[in-house]
């Protein structure tokens with residue numbers, strides 16, 4: 001199912017030419033942006049909470065070996081089995097081996113981006129194990145035979161009309177009415193007996209709680225608990241950066257994560273899993289496995305230019321607010337993670353040579369950093385990749401010309417600020433009524449799209465002003 | 471070298487092989503929990519129970535709620551709910567003695583929950599005013615599936631076990647052995663996966679009704695089996 005590698009520019013052109021994609025993206029990201037904005041007005045403590053959240057994650061990262069060992073000790077004490085995987089392949093091999101050991105015919109899965117990152121869907125399919133995606137969006141992705149295009153709404157590239165068609169083809173008792181309610185009910189009917197008849201369930205984790213050994217997931221549909229409770233074996237896969245010291249710390253992070261992701265204050269379900277079924281329990285798995293995955297994270301830890309990315313909560317706010325993502329959608333990024341955070345992470349997983357274009361597909365408007373609940377300086381990290389790509393000679397001659405100027409300017413802060421100021425003036429020249437149209441050099445981009453003209457002054461300039469006022 | 475050693479070594483190398491002082495880490499982690507009021511939302515003034523109900527019934531949570539004086543009034547409250555929603559008089563009870571011991575009069579009750587149950591009745595250990603959440607711990611009297619299978623979930627919670635903030639729940643259970651599952655449930659199940667529009671009743675319940683009991687209830691769920699010690 002892996003697509004043949006095509007260049008970023010080609011993928012971008014295709015996305016821009018797709019008439020329904022932009023509609024689909026706007027419907028979801030537009031709602032997400034509005035709801036987050038409302039949530040922020042109701043949470044004036046956000047700035048202070050975000051500063052604290054950033055410090056909590058930094059604290060964990062600075063003491064990561066300590067917390068990993070504490071978590072492992074407590075998880076084992078709760079009856080869990082803890083596995084470690086250095087690479088994506090190792091991680092998916094461990095999971096597949098556990099499924100085989102359990103003689104699993106059918107495996108139910110709860111959406112987890114780490115599962116996507118380690119190629120789990122593919123590995124299970126290869127092993128001939130029936131894989132049932134129980135998250136509605138992942139169910140849609142599975143039916144469509146494609147890949148998630150957003151980390152919170154994996155099927156946001158589909159319009160309701162497309163979903164309706166897929167459900168009618170695949171479901172045993174499909175919906176009659178053309179409403180989203182009826183489609184959701186159709187999926188509920190279709191998946192219910194599968195929850196109860198699976199041999200193994202696989203899920204991810206939003207947090208790993210060091211002082212209890214529990215894993216924490218936040219979900220809305222109720223599929224996670226229906227998935228992980230009945231089967232005899234439950235496997236959790238989680239990145240090693242997911243640790244927090246205690247349940248209390250997890251709640252602080254949760255307030256930031258959920259508001260940033262969906263604009264709600266909490267998700268409908270926040271569940272802590274701690275070990276297998278205990279004496280007297282009415283339900284729950286007999287075996288509980290946790291696979292701790294590195295896959296590039298220790299490399300990021302050792303790299304000052306990437307270390308801050310380990311704070312990422314996978315909330316998706318940066319992509320919902322990214323002008324580029326909102327034009328192109330997630331598939332264009334070509335990796336597991338799309339949008340601004342994906343542009344930082346994909347070179348870590350897939351190599352810079354494969355993905356160097358991503359760092360360029362950025363207007364440096366700073367919006368991602370502004371909305372990030374743990375204040376990750378994404379534009380700075382992207383600039384780091386640009387510089388590295390340049391230094392390593394990965395840029396082809398044509399790009400080197402443009403980039404050369406950029407790098408030259410970027411390494412001289414005063415010129416850089418001037419440079420952005422000039423760029424903004426140039427873009428405004430081509431804008432009419434606030435929209436940029438047909439600016440030379442943007443080619444396919446402006447052929448299909450209009451995008452908002454830049455604010456009259458750059459983010460940096462406004463930021464400096466606001467700092468001065470403090 | 472095992473993957474475990476490889477990873478731990480790489481982490482240590484990434485941290486410049488600095489030796490972690492566990493005590494210092496703990497102190498720093500504790501310090502990060504200070505001054506919570508500066509980093510969490512404010513609760514409305516007034517009684518906790520009112521704040522809880524306001525939250526549960528707000529559009530954000532979109533559940534319904536009512537108060538009763540005594541637990542013996544629960545069957546009548548359930549009856550009213552069934553009538554109002556035009557539902558047949560069959561309910562599945564979470565297998566908790568506190569619920570089973572009630573006089574359910576004309577209602578047909580069943581111990582335990584089945585996949586196609588329409589109405590399930592449960593009891594939560596805590597309520598949280600900040601978010602309108604209900605907290606369940608898995609145990610002999612609390613199967614986890616009972617919270618997810620029924621279409622209508624009616625949950626009783628004691629007024630005295632309503633906490634102000636999420637953090638207060640964490641403090642209440644600190645140092646105890648955690649149950650296999652802790653569920654914080656906030657409203658009915660929902661999805662925004664198709665075009666971002668919210669639909670309730672995704673895979674879990676489509677309706678959540680919360681009944682707050684004013685008088686103290688004798689007998690605890692799972693008769694407090696918690697033993698201290700799991701934390702290090």
Ligand code: SF4
Pocket residue numbers: 260311312313314315316317318319341368371372373374375376378
């Ligand atoms: S980078 Fe920040 S905004 Fe983007 S997903 Fe991660 S935490 Fe969220």
